[in-house]
Structures are given as structure tokens and as C-alpha cells.
Amino acid sequence: MARRLKLFSDGGCRPYPGRLEAAVVIRGRPQFFDELGTGSNADAEWRAPLCAVAIARDFGLEDVEFxxxxxxxxxxxxxxxxxxxxxSGHAAAWLLHCYPTSDHSVGAGHSFRHR
Known part of the structure; x- marks a missing residue:
């Protein structure tokens, strides 16, 4: 059985509150996002996995672990x-990104883990 691909993400802002930034690591390669608007650290922490979902879609990945x-x-x-x-509004955005259609086909294999 193949192992799930892991996408690591983290977000932050500078200063606080301030400009949102995020990074996603896929297959050992970091992807940086710095045009995410302004907000708090919580906003940035939620934006990072949304960026990871976008990357998963771009790569055609359906069974990943965030x-x-x-x-x-x-x-x-x-x-x-x-x-x-x-x-929360952040969790609603997460659901919309993982399950953009009513059939839940895009996010069905996704899971999220704390590290």
C-alpha cells in the first residue's frame, strides 16, 4: 500500500497584526506565499493549509495528509x-476548499495532523 503524501504548512504575520505569509513543503521543496493580505497569526495559520489544498489540486493529488x-x-x-x-469562518473556508462540490470527491482522502 502506498504511503500518503504529506504536505507541511505553516503561516505567520509580520508585524502582529500584519502581512500574512505562508509556506507549504511538498516532496521536500518549499513553496512560499506572501500575497495573502493582512491579519492575525490565526488568519495566517488557516491560510497556509488553504495554500496546501491549492497545491494538492495543482498536482492532481487526491489522497494527502496535511x-x-x-x-x-x-x-x-x-x-x-x-x-x-x-x-468558525476559517473552518468554513477550509470545508469549501476541501469540498468545493457537494459530492465531496476532492477532499475525501484528506486528513489533517498536528506536528
Whole structure:
């Protein structure tokens, strides 16, 4: 059985609050995003996995494991994927990015893990 591909993501802002930045690592190669608007660290932590979803789509990946370092964000993302219910605007955006259609085909193999 093939191992799931892991996409690592992290976000931050400078200064606080300030310009949002994110990085996603896929197959050992970092991708940087710095045109994400302004906001808080929480906003940046949520933007990073959204960038990872976009990369997964660009590569045609359907069964990936997203890894992030914000425990609260990871818990909310997993809860949203498990229940289909978003308890924050960030979690709602996560659901829309993972499941843009009603058939849940794009995000069906996704999982999110804290690291």
C-alpha cells in the first residue's frame, strides 16, 4: 500500500497584526506565499493549509495528509471534515476548499495532523 503524501504548512504575520505569509513543503521543496493580505497569526495559520489544498489540486493529488503546527486549527479542521459543520469562518473556508462540490470527491482522502 502506498504511503500518503504529506504536505507541511505553516503561516505567520509580520508585524502582529500584519502581512500574512505562508509556506507549504511538498516532496521536500518549499513553496512560499506572501500575497495573502493582512491579519492575525490565526488568519495566517488557516491560510497556509488553504495554500496546501491549492497545491494538492495543482498536482492532481487526491489522497494527502496535511500537517500543521497549530493544534487548535488542526482540531477545528478535522472536526469540520468529520461532521461537515464549521464552527468558525476559517473552518468554513477550509470545508469549501476541501469540498468545493457537494459530492465531496476532492477532499475525501484528506486528513489533517498536528506536528
Amino acid at each position: 500537517v500543521g503546527d497549530s493544534l487548535e486549527m488542526v482540531r477545528q479542521a478535522n472536526r469540520a471534515m468529520a461532521t461537515g459543520y464549521a464552527d
